Amino acid sequence: MASKCCLALSIAFFSVPLPALEALNEQALSEVTGQAQGLRYTSEFDASVDTISYIDDDGLDGGSVGEITLSPVRVYTQTNRPVQVDLEVRDVNGEKALVFTNRDLPVELEIASISINGDSLGGYGQGNFQIGSGDSVITYLYAGGHDGNGLTLDLDIPASMSYETWYEDEGTRLTTTVDFGDPYDSAGGGLFLDDISFDLESDGLRMGLPTTSGGNINFYNVRVGDDVLNSLALRNVALQSGSYLMIKNARGADEYGLEFDASIAAGSSLDFVYIAGEVDDNYLTSDIYELSASVSALSDLQVNGLRMNVDGERGLVFDFDSSEAGSGASANVLVENITMLRSDQVASIPDATRESLSIGTMDVQLNISDNSYLQVQGH
Numbered sequence: 001m002a003s004k005c006c007l008a009l010s011i012a013f014f015s016v017p018l019p020a021l022e023a024l025n026e027q028a029l030s031e032v033t034g035q036a037q038g039l040r041y042t043s044e045f046d047a048s049v050d051t052i053s054y055i056d057d058d059g060l061d062g063g064s065v066g067e068i069t070l071s072p073v074r075v076y077t078q079t080n081r082p083v084q085v086d087l088e089v090r091d092v093n094g095e096k097a098l099v100f101t102n103r104d105l106p107v108e109l110e111i112a113s114i115s116i117n118g119d120s121l122g123g124y125g126q127g128n129f130q131i132g133s134g135d136s137v138i139t140y141l142y143a144g145g146h147d148g149n150g151l152t153l154d155l156d157i158p159a160s161m162s163y164e165t166w167y168e169d170e171g172t173r174l175t176t177t178v179d180f181g182d183p184y185d186s187a188g189g190g191l192f193l194d195d196i197s198f199d200l201e202s203d204g205l206r207m208g209l210p211t212t213s214g215g216n217i218n219f220y221n222v223r224v225g226d227d228v229l230n231s232l233a234l235r236n237v238a239l240q241s242g243s244y245l246m247i248k249n250a251r252g253a254d255e256y257g258l259e260f261d262a263s264i265a266a267g268s269s270l271d272f273v274y275i276a277g278e279v280d281d282n283y284l285t286s287d288i289y290e291l292s293a294s295v296s297a298l299s300d301l302q303v304n305g306l307r308m309n310v311d312g313e314r315g316l317v318f319d320f321d322s323s324e325a326g327s328g329a330s331a332n333v334l335v336e337n338i339t340m341l342r343s344d345q346v347a348s349i350p351d352a353t354r355e356s357l358s359i360g361t362m363d364v365q366l367n368i369s370d371n372s373y374l375q376v377q378g379h
Helices: 002-015 026-030 343-348 351-356
Strands: 039-043 046-049 052-056 066-072 072-078 083-093 097-103 105-111 114-116 123-130 137-144 150-157 162-168 170-180 191-200 203-206 217-224 228-238 242-250 258-264 269-276 289-297 303-309 315-320 328-342 362-369 373-376
Touching: 083 137, 289 343, 328 343, 328 351
Parallel strands: none
Antiparallel strands: 039 083, 046 072, 052 066, 066 114, 072 105, 083 097, 097 137, 105 123, 123 162, 137 150, 150 191, 162 170, 170 217, 191 203, 203 242, 217 228, 228 269, 242 258, 258 303, 269 289, 289 328, 303 315, 303 328, 315 373, 328 362
8 A cells, every 4th residue: 555655656746847857057057056167276385496597508709608597496385375276168259268267376486696607686586466355367378379370378467466576686675566456446457468379480489469458557666675766657558469579599500599579569558657655555645646648659669680698798688680681679659648746636637637737748759770789797
């Protein structure tokens, strides 16, 4: 009798429609806690390298061998603050892309000494990365490149991200805080670097510079020790499509070093801001002054035949290949809307009024000849 009752209940149970047993759609699945979307890497580490050296075996014209040395180098995570990276595959612009998501970047870099031929130029480091709660740095990597045969990288930096970078020489440390926020718009800021491409071509490695439609990079509180000198900012950064950097080997078998060509596309622009006064959480005060100017490229900024090499006598040398036709640099740059205002006035004065306060406009035709050079050496 009991078995007959169970059979009857079973027939009744399976004979009625049960939505709960229907297959979940993708949206429902994505909302299920614990639903796997990719891989997550979590790591704490402390890595040190005693010496990293780049050696120019040929020297300059058969002279002394040139060498750049980093010693020692340490890369590590902060204690009890691991690096956590989410990795997944997504569709990006019709392409399958590897997507890396970093919600925290607790990575510290320290280079105690950067030396040229044994003469130290000082040390360098960066760290104290901060990203606001709920924000993340997202990197998109997919096939593409300039001509479809390379790689393309997109990088999304949130406005809440900041870090410190420093240079130290003979016990004196110069430090600045790099920040991507907008002090005049809490919902603005950040920087999206779109379409950074990498292609191997017959001349060398072509790196397509990113396209940006606005974004900020602030260098706050440049300071020696605790004494603040000033701050700088690049705001409303807009790089046009077509800008690139070409990295090439030296032209001849008997030549040395690396050679660079570069182009910044016409129409690229930014606002350059010099900031006097210490910057803190309250940026809009009567204690902070801005000297700002809008800078735009009226023509392509061209650099051709720029060489870099380590000279045994002169240190790190940048010059131009005079044997290459058209080597040198040229640009037509417009500098306008040059104003000097307190930061609290910048926030309250309309753009049209600010333009009327401009102290002038400069139209600069820049040409750097192929006999120009720059050398950097220890002292």
